[in-house]
Amino acid sequence: MTAKDKYDIRTDLYFDPVNHFWLDIKGSVATFGMSPLTQETSGSFVAIQFAESGTGFKKNEGIGTVEAEKHVGPIKAPLSGKILTVNSELINKPRMINEDPYGQGWLMEIELSDLSEIDQLISGEKEVNDWFESEFEKFNEKGWIAQP
Amino acid sequence: MIPLETVQQETEKKVSPDFVRISMASAIALRLRSGRFSRDFEFGGINLLLNYENGCLSDCGYCGLARTRPGDYEDKSFIRVEWPMVETDQLIDRMAEHEDKLTRLCISMVTHGRAYKDTYDITKRLRAKVKTPLSLLIAPPTLNEEKLQSFKDLGVDMIGVGLDAVSEKVFKQHRTDVPNGSLRWDNYWNIINASRRIFGPWKVNIHTVVGLGETDLDLVDMFYHLKDNEILAYLFNFNPEEDSRMGDWVSPHITRWRRIQLVKHLIENYNLQKKDIEFNSDGGIERISAEGNDIQIAIQSLDQGLPFMTNGCPNEAGTEVGCTRPYGSYRPSESFRDFPFQPETDDLKLIRKELALDELIK
Numbered sequence: 020m021t022a023k024d025k026y027d028i029r030t031d032l033y034f035d036p037v038n039h040f041w042l043d044i045k046g047s048v049a050t051f052g053m054s055p056l057t058q059e060t061s062g063s064f065v066a067i068q069f070a071e072s073g074t075g076f077k078k079n080e081g082i083g084t085v086e087a088e089k090h091v092g093p094i095k096a097p098l099s100g101k102i103l104t105v106n107s108e109l110i111n112k113p114r115m116i117n118e119d120p121y122g123q124g125w126l127m128e129i130e131l132s133d134l135s136e137i138d139q140l141i142s143g144e145k146e147v148n149d150w151f152e153s154e155f156e157k158f159n160e161k162g163w164i165a166q167p
Numbered sequence: 168m169i170p171l172e173t174v175q176q177e178t179e180k181k182v183s184p185d186f187v188r189i190s191m192a193s194a195i196a197l198r199l200r201s202g203r204f205s206r207d208f209e210f211g212g213i214n215l216l217l218n219y220e221n222g223c224l225s226d227c228g229y230c231g232l233a234r235t236r237p238g239d240y241e242d243k244s245f246i247r248v249e250w251p252m253v254e255t256d257q258l259i260d261r262m263a264e265h266e267d268k269l270t271r272l273c274i275s276m277v278t279h280g281r282a283y284k285d286t287y288d289i290t291k292r293l294r295a296k297v298k299t300p301l302s303l304l305i306a307p308p309t310l311n312e313e314k315l316q317s318f319k320d321l322g323v324d325m326i327g328v329g330l331d332a333v334s335e336k337v338f339k340q341h342r343t344d345v346p347n348g349s350l351r352w353d354n355y356w357n358i359i360n361a362s363r364r365i366f367g368p369w370k371v372n373i374h375t376v377v378g379l380g381e382t383d384l385d386l387v388d389m390f391y392h393l394k395d396n397e398i399l400a401y402l403f404n405f406n407p408e409e410d411s412r413m414g415d416w417v418s419p420h421i422t423r424w425r426r427i428q429l430v431k432h433l434i435e436n437y438n439l440q441k442k443d444i445e446f447n448s449d450g451g452i453e454r455i456s457a458e459g460n461d462i463q464i465a466i467q468s469l470d471q472g473l474p475f476m477t478n479g480c481p482n483e484a485g486t487e488v489g490c491t492r493p494y495g496s497y498r499p500s501e502s503f504r505d506f507p508f509q510p511e512t513d514d515l516k517l518i519r520k521e522l523a524l525d526e527l528i529k
Contacts, residue, residue, distance in 0.1 A: 062191070062202035063249065066500070084500065088191050088248040090205045091499035166198040 020167070022155035023148065026055045029121055030147045033140040035097035037079065039154070041121065042097055047134060051097055052125040053085075053116055056154055060163040062087035064113035069094070069105040069127065076100065078136055082127070085113070094126065098136045104128040181252055183217040184285040184292075187274075188250035189258065190214040192493050196268070197261045200251055205499045208508040211270035212479065212490035213262060213299075216250055216277070217285055223277035225306075226347035227331070228340075228412040229379060229405060232277065234347045236411050248494075255289055262297045269299040270482040271489025273327070276306040278350070283309045287317060294322045300489065302327055302480045304374075307358035308350065315358070315365050325480045326362040327401070329374040330355055333389040337381045341413070359398070368397035372480065377427055378405025378419040382450025386427055390434050391441060401478035402431060404496040404504040418497070424504060425475070425522040426452045429466070432474030437462045455528055466528055472510030475503075475518055 022028065033042040033049075039057040043050045058064075066086040076082050076096045083094035083105075105127050109115055116124035131137075141150045158164050193213040194200035204210070226234040262269060274289055276282045286303060293301060302325040303318055315326070332338035335352045342350040362371045373393055375386065393400045404424055407414050418424075430452055433439035439462060445454040455466065469475070479490035491507035502517060503510075510518060 059201045060203055062195070062200075065498070086498065086500045087202070089195065089494050089499060090203055092205070161203070162198060163201060163203045164198070165201045 022056065022151040025155070026059075026151065027121070028055075028148060028151050030144040032121075032147075033137065033142045034147060034150060036139075036141050036150060038095045038097055040097045040126075042140060044131075044137065047131045048103065048128060049098065049100075049131055050125055050128045053120050054151075055120050056151065056158060058117050058120045058124070060158050061085070061090050061092070064109075064116045067109045067113045067116075067126075069107075070102060072102050072104060074102045075132075076102075078133075085116070096129070097140070098129070098131050099133045100129045100131045102127055103130050180220045182219050183255070183281070184288040185255055186218055186252055187255050187258065187289065188216040188218045188252050190216075190250055190492070190495075191248045192495075194251045194253075197258070197265055199253060199258075199261060204493055206508075208491075208493070209268070210491060210493060210507065211268045211299075211482075212488075212492065213269060213272050214275060214490070214492070215258070215273065215289070216275045217279065217282055217289075218252060219277065219279050219281065221279075223279065224347070225278040225308075225342065225350055226345045227342045227350070228345055229331070229376070229408065229416075231408040231411060233411055235345075236408070255292065259293055259296050262293075262299070266297055266299060269297070270487070271302065271480050272297065272299050273302040273304055273480065273490055275304040276309060278306045278308050280309075282306050283314050287314075287321070290318065290321045290323060300324050300480070300483050302490070304329060305358070305362070307355045310358055312361045312365065315362055319365055324366075325370050325372065326366050327372045327374060327480070328355065328359050328362065330359070331374055331376045331403070332379050333375050333381050334385045337379050337385070341379055345412070363396060363398055369399055372399035372401045372478075374401050374403055376403045376405050377424055378416070379413075382446075383423070383427060383430075383452040384446050384450035387430060387434070387441065387444060387452070390431050394435060399478075400431065400435075402428060402505070406496045418504075421502070421504075421521045422523050423451070425518060426527060428505070429469075429474045429522065429527075430455065432470065433457075433462060433465060436470075436473075437465055452527075454526075466524070469510075469515055469518060469522075472506065472515055472518070475506055475510055475514075477505040477507050 039054045040051045041054055064087050069083040078099045079095050081093040082096050085094055106125050141147055195202040196210050223232040274286055276286050301323050303323050304327040338352045390400050406418050407416050439457055443457040447453045477488055477491045479488045482489035493507040497504040
């Protein structure tokens with residue numbers, strides 16, 4: 020099985036190769052959420068916490084935490100900037116991240132402070148597909164993905 | 168006795184013996200579900216749970232499977248997380264495939280008229296293909312000596328009993344005098360004692376839950392009683408199950424929990440005497456005043472973290488705990504109530520603080 024068979028790979032979006040977020044960037048504003056591969060291998064989410072709107076941050080700084088049934092981890096900023104809005108619906112329904120990672124499971128909207136950082140993201144049909152496949156293999160080797 | 172109404176045909180439903188539920192950690196380990204643990208550690212303790220349309224007929228106040236807890240049985244969580252349902256034969260094949268990393272198997276019964284028959288059936292199917300040591304967490308109201316013996320004859324090596332409440336008063340409060348309660352303290356002890364006779368010393372374990380309203384003194388008395396009878400005590404942290412009757416209770420304070428873990432370990436492994444444990448007027452552990460050199464060293468060093476590891480049935484060699492139930496009674500965002508691995512230096516620092524060790528031994 021390949022990543023393409025298993026996941027909806029949105030090649031129209033950017034992907035953060037370190038923290039596995041998708042980003043929809045319009046000008047200097049980005050909405051981001053979890054890639055389908057990460058949401059699946061984290062398990063069912065049970066809780067989420069966000070830093071407050073207006074908080075400024077550097078790339079890779081913690082701006083929240085997300086907790087699944089057997090896993091907890093930080094939400095690390097995919098790019099530097101400031102939080103504009105958080106998806107507060109998730110506080111009561113964290114499983115939306117699992118159910119609709121590209122849609123209702125979005126995490127935050129941020130204002131970017133350094134547009135040059137966008138170059139470090141993955142974009143373009145071939146690059147995104149290749150990256151997904153290689154990450155899928157890595158996660159599979161670690162035993163995080165269910166086998167049919 | 169189990170009401171006859173429960174012994175009904177449920178062949179068209181996804182019920183035991185052809186279907187079982189497994190813990191989420193087991194499902195991840197067997198790669199039946201995607202997922203991962205917050206920290207890296209080996210995990211090979213597989214837990215199965217019988218499944219029936221009308222569920223468990225007990226109604227324990229703290230349990231996610233309690234009869235009167237709102238919701239369909241199929242959707243109920245047990246120890247807070249989902250237990251995926253799987254086809255038994257498919258599961259057994261998967262276990263055989265992953266047997267090299269399995270350390271312990273356990274089938275948990277529920278109180279149901281078919282529980283004995285189905286546990287026997289599943290055990291037989293399992294033993295035919297998988298040799299990993301097998302425990303049963305039994306439902307005493309469904310059993311007698313003959314049935315226990317039949318489990319032993321099939322190759323079950325350990326029996327667990329979820330007594331949970333360590334005093335008769337607390338047992339009655341949460342398990343007998345409840346809306347659909349029928350569990351009896353005496354019946355539990357008859358089955359515990361029969362299990363001990365049949366399976367032998369240190370082959371029976373009793374689940375003891377901290378946080379159901381008992382005192383530390385109740386717990387300590389139980390630890391001594393079980394030790395005297397060569398029965399193992401496994402410690403569990405009460406963790407409120409949403410919508411259960413005890414959903415608004417809180418987990419025991421971490422300091423209390425850590426002290427009980429430490430005292431239990433010292434009783435079992437260093438022969439700590441009851442006279443050396445000081446209790447306050449509420450029956451809470453206040454101080455350990457043991458003079459013995461070994462005990463002092465064990466306390467000061469936290470005995471390399473061993474007191475704070477999960478209590479569970481051993482692996483085949485008997486050298487390590489084979490059933491470690493990661494995040495079984497606490498959330499991944501909390502500190503490990505019991506560690507599924509030996510605590511590391513940073514963990515020990517935190518445990519020392521949580522114990523308020525200086526106050527305990529001053």
